[in-house]
Amino acid sequence: xxxxxxxxxxxxxxxxxxRADPYPLYAELRRTPVARQEDGGYIVSTYREITAxxxxxxxxSDTDNLHDPGPSVAIRGDSPAFIGLDPPQHDRLRRMAMxxxxxxxxxxxxxxxxxxxxxxxxxxxxxxxxxxxxxxVDDFAYPFPVTVICHLLGVPREDEPRFHGWVExxxxxxxxxxxxxxxxxxxxGVRAREDLRAYxxxxxxxxxxxxxxxxxxxxxxxxxxxxxxxxxxxxxSTANLLLIAGxxxxxxxxxxxxxxxxxxxxxxxxxxxxxxxxxxxxEELLRYEPPVQLILWRAAYSDLTVAGTTIPKGSRIxxxxxxxxxxxxxxxxxxxxxPDRRDNQHLxxxxxxxxxxxxxxxxLETQIALNELFRNLxxxxxxxxxxxxxxxxxxxxxxxxxxxxx
Amino acid sequence: xxxxxxxxTFRHDGRIVxxxxxxxxxxxxxxxxxxxxxxxxxxxxxxxxxxxxxPPLSKQVLTGWVPADGTALPRRREIDAEWLLGVPASGLxxxxxxxxxxxxxxxxxxxxxxxxxxxxRPWADRAEAALDGVFVVRTRDDSGRLWExxxxxxxxxxxxxxxxxxxxxxxxxxxxxxPVTVAETAEAPLVGALGSMVGSIAANLQRAHGVDLRCxxxxxxxxxxxxxxxxxxxxxxxxxxxxxxxxxxLGGVRNTEWLRDSGLAAGVWGVACDSGCRAFDVNGLVTDDxxxxxxxxxxxHPVYEYRFLSLEHWANAVEQAQVAAHNMVSSPTDRxxxxxxxxxxxxxxxxxxxxVGVPVLSDEVVVxxxxxxxxxxxxxxxxxxxxxxxxxxxxxxxxxxxxxxIETAAPFPPSCPTPDQPADMKPVPAHFPxxxxxxxxxxxxxxxxxPSERRVAFARxxx
Numbered sequence: 097x098x099x100x101x102x103x104x105x106x107x108x109x110x111x112x113x114x115r116a117d118p119y120p121l122y123a124e125l126r127r128t129p130v131a132r133q134e135d136g137g138y139i140v141s142t143y144r145e146i147t148a149x150x151x152x153x154x155x156x157s158d159t160d161n162l163h164d165p166g167p168s169v170a171i172r173g174d175s176p177a178f179i180g181l182d183p184p185q186h187d188r189l190r191r192m193a194m195x196x197x198x199x200x201x202x203x204x205x206x207x208x209x210x211x212x213x214x215x216x217x218x219x220x221x222x223x224x225x226x227x228x229x230x231x232x233v234d235d236f237a238y239p240f241p242v243t244v245i246c247h248l249l250g251v252p253r254e255d256e257p258r259f260h261g262w263v264e265x266x267x268x269x270x271x272x273x274x275x276x277x278x279x280x281x282x283x284x285g286v287r288a289r290e291d292l293r294a295y296x297x298x299x300x301x302x303x304x305x306x307x308x309x310x311x312x313x314x315x316x317x318x319x320x321x322x323x324x325x326x327x328x329x330x331x332x333s334t335a336n337l338l339l340i341a342g343x344x345x346x347x348x349x350x351x352x353x354x355x356x357x358x359x360x361x362x363x364x365x366x367x368x369x370x371x372x373x374x375x376x377x378x379e380e381l382l383r384y385e386p387p388v389q390l391i392l393w394r395a396a397y398s399d400l401t402v403a404g405t406t407i408p409k410g411s412r413i414x415x416x417x418x419x420x421x422x423x424x425x426x427x428x429x430x431x432x433x434x435p436d437r438r439d440n441q442h443l444x445x446x447x448x449x450x451x452x453x454x455x456x457x458x459x460l461e462t463q464i465a466l467n468e469l470f471r472n473l474x475x476x477x478x479x480x481x482x483x484x485x486x487x488x489x490x491x492x493x494x495x496x497x498x499x500x501x502x
Numbered sequence: 503x504x505x506x507x508x509x510x511t512f513r514h515d516g517r518i519v520x521x522x523x524x525x526x527x528x529x530x531x532x533x534x535x536x537x538x539x540x541x542x543x544x545x546x547x548x549x550x551x552x553x554x555x556x557p558p559l560s561k562q563v564l565t566g567w568v569p570a571d572g573t574a575l576p577r578r579r580e581i582d583a584e585w586l587l588g589v590p591a592s593g594l595x596x597x598x599x600x601x602x603x604x605x606x607x608x609x610x611x612x613x614x615x616x617x618x619x620x621x622x623r624p625w626a627d628r629a630e631a632a633l634d635g636v637f638v639v640r641t642r643d644d645s646g647r648l649w650e651x652x653x654x655x656x657x658x659x660x661x662x663x664x665x666x667x668x669x670x671x672x673x674x675x676x677x678x679x680x681p682v683t684v685a686e687t688a689e690a691p692l693v694g695a696l697g698s699m700v701g702s703i704a705a706n707l708q709r710a711h712g713v714d715l716r717c718x719x720x721x722x723x724x725x726x727x728x729x730x731x732x733x734x735x736x737x738x739x740x741x742x743x744x745x746x747x748x749x750x751x752l753g754g755v756r757n758t759e760w761l762r763d764s765g766l767a768a769g770v771w772g773v774a775c776d777s778g779c780r781a782f783d784v785n786g787l788v789t790d791d792x793x794x795x796x797x798x799x800x801x802x803h804p805v806y807e808y809r810f811l812s813l814e815h816w817a818n819a820v821e822q823a824q825v826a827a828h829n830m831v832s833s834p835t836d837r838x839x840x841x842x843x844x845x846x847x848x849x850x851x852x853x854x855x856x857x858v859g860v861p862v863l864s865d866e867v868v869v870x871x872x873x874x875x876x877x878x879x880x881x882x883x884x885x886x887x888x889x890x891x892x893x894x895x896x897x898x899x900x901x902x903x904x905x906x907x908i909e910t911a912a913p914f915p916p917s918c919p920t921p922d923q924p925a926d927m928k929p930v931p932a933h934f935p936x937x938x939x940x941x942x943x944x945x946x947x948x949x950x951x952x953p954s955e956r957r958v959a960f961a962r963x964x965x
Contacts, residue, residue, distance in 0.1 A: 151902035182921035
């Protein structure tokens, strides 16, 4: 495959018309595991090469290390969250945030949320059972994780209408293409980022010095752990990251899950009889229809070689996680949705030091959401297949998922 | 054709005996069934309980987080096996294809897997070892008893030996706010496995957590009171340590005594085998029906110049068991070599230590990422200009990269800059105190003159 073909395949992947089924395009990409693009960037689409780069210390997550940062500059801002930083800054901030989220300091936090998660889901479902037609996205998959992340962070749930628009505009920045996209979209995204940060800074101010509540924002604001305390900028960046990630990814995982199960009635039927199967079903969903399809921006910190190709220092590296998840040289029969798959080491949560921070929460949310949804819906069937998709090629998922029940 | 048919007969109706019912034995049994072996499967184990996991015994069990009997290994599938538990194997009749058990029973086999592992090296003086309060930690009973004693709040614990197990136990003591002294003959903890440079970091870590660390000393004598309880240890530097609990953590002894007269290449070094896990006989000839896996195996690794390695690592037991099981039921043209990179982990003083490769087979070491002062770093080991191992302190997620460097014989030191590179990245000598670990005393003699008559026999002390 020539450079031009790889570039055009990737352009087609970004194009909204490919959103419902990008997988044949990923298969095309995989013919050149490490493909140089016209603009000098590299697209990596095969499992082993992606995992090698996720664990390669010469790959930087800080877009400041790109020769030609392009629109990523706007996304990064001056005080990036740990997702856009390298060790040791990344490690320090992630460690500090993890103190209130998981092991070793808060090992039971996620599991202790189980009753709350069940209550939120039950509440949402109570409003659905009597309806003939529901929108899985608006009625269920969106409000559930948003309620949870607000609660966890200490962001008032009633402010959701305010920050919802900001988050959408920020997400629209992720795959901004200066060649084809209107400049307004960039300006809007940057402004939204500033607005959201100002909003969070205000919330932070209100938490300062008061007896710490149980929410993450309060705890970060008053923390004095072994690493000291985060600066205000760092707290805002961290909260910003968790708010966006916590509500733009799980919604897709739940919706993609509902869609996939409705397309595989045999699996759905088994799941209803055997709810314990949900654990490996969600793992298979993370492989088969991952909510984060690709990592657009990584940077070669120095010259590095992968699969015989040398990527020069400063180059942009795009890791197509969803393509790695369908790589037949790693997964047997990769286009088959098979919850019984063993040793399912999918790339649904990325890997390496940036492995998804919220993975344990996303897993539990999705397990509960899908089990409860399908336990309560009567003979559900899709109204439209494929459903309409959201814009983003990175955070890919249906915009609506209409389901009719008897 | 005949051999193909007999192999199929064996896969359907053969008899496989696995001696050793711990991690390697259990995983091999599961893998044999996964491979489609439908014949009879017998597991022999000297402990009466079902297979359990050992890593928690020096960590989570001693902190009280997990009860000693709560570490049973998960079962990955049904294995439909006959379990002969609570009785050790006492002999092997290779010609007659029978395993002899200590209670006099004999178990016939067509193919045998030896996975008898390692036991704790006891304190050399028997009377001192028998004092109340002197412990080793290898079995879950050991760990359960030590946990009880730690829970009673001893005045001071003495740990003899600062390898991984000893250091982990010292770490648990500090976590539980129990005063602890560690006595180590080498210059620092962990040097035997990781060399001087990392050893000195481990020493700092221990002292920073309040361990009374005594290096370069030997414990010469344990002293008890009139009621037979341990009270004091005497050190080679003339010092003494008053302690009411003494943990002997001096490594392991491979369980090969039962194979002494079997004609296999079995001794203090383990049971030698090829990379396909087939045991060697005493002459170094490979056998067809006897396989070895886990801590007791001693197997050549091509990446390390085909040196024979004995690895007491959890992952090695799992991976070697799978290879052994596959080869036991497959045709000679479909044999797998056991080529996985050695890897192990430890948890001590709040730090996750993880290693890949074989650090002892190196001459230099360099910190490639992170900060030694903060006890968060990756160090790469090299041997004559190529990478042979890496160790991480709280940086385990990078090790896959280093595994790849080792497997591809990448040049040492790794040169390209990384974002988290120390300012002064200079290799230093790796320095392992006992880097010659191949032989442990005279073990064999060769007899005969002509190639047809030359044979090996074990050297027997005193005749």
